[in-house]
Each structure stands twice: as C-alpha cells, then as structure tokens.
Amino acid sequence: MTNLELLPGLGLGIGLALILEVWQSRRLALAKRVLKEKSATKVDKLSKIQRITIWFFPLWEQLGSTRESVESRLLHLDSGIRVEQFRLWQLLSAVIATGLSTSLLAWLATVRSVGVITWLVLLVASFCAGPVILDRILTAMVKRQSERISQQVADTAQLLALSISAGESIPAALARVSRVCGPELSQQLSSVVEAVESGVAQSRALVALEQRTQSAQLARLLGTLVTASERGAPLATVLREQARDLRDEARRNLLESGGRHEIAMLMPVVFVILPITIMFALYPGLLALRL
Secondary structure: OOHHHHHHHHHHHHHHHHHHHHHHHHOOOHHHHHHHHHHHHHHHHHHHHHHHHHHHHHHHHHOOOOHHHHHHHHHHHOOOOOHHHHHHHHHHHHHHHHHHHHHHHHHHHHHOOOOHHHHHHHHHHHHHHHHHHHHHHHHHHHHHHHHHHHHHHHHHHHHHHHHHHOOOOHHHHHHHHHOOOOHHHHHHHHHHHHHHHOOOOHHHHHHHHHHHOOOHHHHHHHHHHHHHHHHOOOHHHHHHHHHHHHHHHHHHHHHHHHHHHHHHHHHHHHHHHHHHHHHHHHHHHHHHHHO
C-alpha cells in the first residue's frame, strides 16, 4: 500500500473528528459557551501581563517585595487589585524612573562630562528605585489604614457589646455597627457580613478577616468573637472589658507617639535655629577681630 492510498483514510478520519467536535460544541448551552469564552479571555489577559512582568519577578523578590507580602497587603486594602497588576505598575514605575534619570543625565552631560560607568550605575539604581518606592507607598497605605482601623476598634467593641446585649446575633450586630463606624473598619466588617449571608460559616468568615488584617487590635476583637461564639462565653461582658483595655492601650500609644514627636520637634531647633543664632551672635565679634 502506497502513501497516496492512505490519504483518503486520513482525510476521512480528520473529517469525522471535526464533525464530532462540532456536534459536541453544539450540545453546550449558550450560557456555558459565553462563560467559557469570558474565562478564556481573562486567562489570555492574565497571561499577557505575566509574560510582560515575569522576567522581573526575581528582581522584585530580591528587593523585598515578595508575592505573599504584596498579596496580603492588597487583601488588607481590599482594592480588588491583583498581584500581577501591581507587578505591572512596578515595571512602569521602573521605566518612568529610568526615563527621568536619563533626562537628568542628558541635561547634566550638556554641562559637564559624565562617564559611562556613572551612566550605568545611575540607570540601574533608578530602575530599582521605582519599584521600591511603589512598594513603600503600598506599605505606607496599609500602615495608615491599619492605624485608622485600630483607632476605631474600641468604639466598635463597645457598640457590639450594646447590640449583642440587646439580643442581636453576631452577624446582625456586625451589620448594624458597620453602618455607623469609620469607612475603613466598615469595609472590613461588611466583608464578614457579606460572607455570612452568602453561606460561609460565621467563625470561618471571622477567622478569614483575622488572618488578612494588619491591625492587631482588630485581630484581638475578631479572636474574641470567634472564641466566645464557639465556647458560649458571655460575649457582651467580654467585649466591654476588651473595649476598656483597647482604650487604655490607645491612650498609652498616644502618649508614646507624643513623646516621639516631641523629640522630633527638637531636631530643627538644635540643627537649624541654634546654629543660626550662634552665627548671628559671633559674626560681629569675628568681623571686628579680622579688622
């Protein structure tokens, strides 16, 4: 049997396979096909972002911005931003920083000569500085939000104690308190309420928020709610005691922060105002000695 005699059988097999594939695809419902296309498009977009930024992942990891750290901070902010998007922003910040440093070096080259090694060192430093600055900005945003949440936890615990002592359940009390507390804490508590309403167990939703939060005070409050609900402890009394402890801790933190700021306020006095005062006091005498 020659190769030419095999071609009709091969064509028949390919045709039957295509007909079978078309027949199976027709059996899918319209909603399933639409969902399948949407998921494929999302995967394609994600793969494009990953292909752009995957070459720089080891550099970001070495600079201290690990994937776990970035993911935990983005979850705490609850901004809906994925790690791949943040990596792309880091790459864009590196490109922008490199462009700015190149423009500065080009202007400096018109004034004086700049060596090739200086060019390379400054370009590499600016390329690494852009992602580091963006990572520090993300850390500062998380820290500021954690501080705001920590300042609201004491009042939230007191309101939860009042709601629970009035006979409401923990999800109902959280839903009521989330409408009157600050926007940062309200967003966190609303996520717990939405999870419970969607069918997630109450303790599991509280533990999930406790694991992703960066506020130690909120983590203590959530741990108290989980422990009290599982062991059947008098929750209202425990929350009142915890609110008192949190207020005392906030007062101590405020005093410590005031002490640190007081020391920081002495820096311009010692290093700016005092030297200028001494210079104005000694300058006339030094000028008279020179004459």
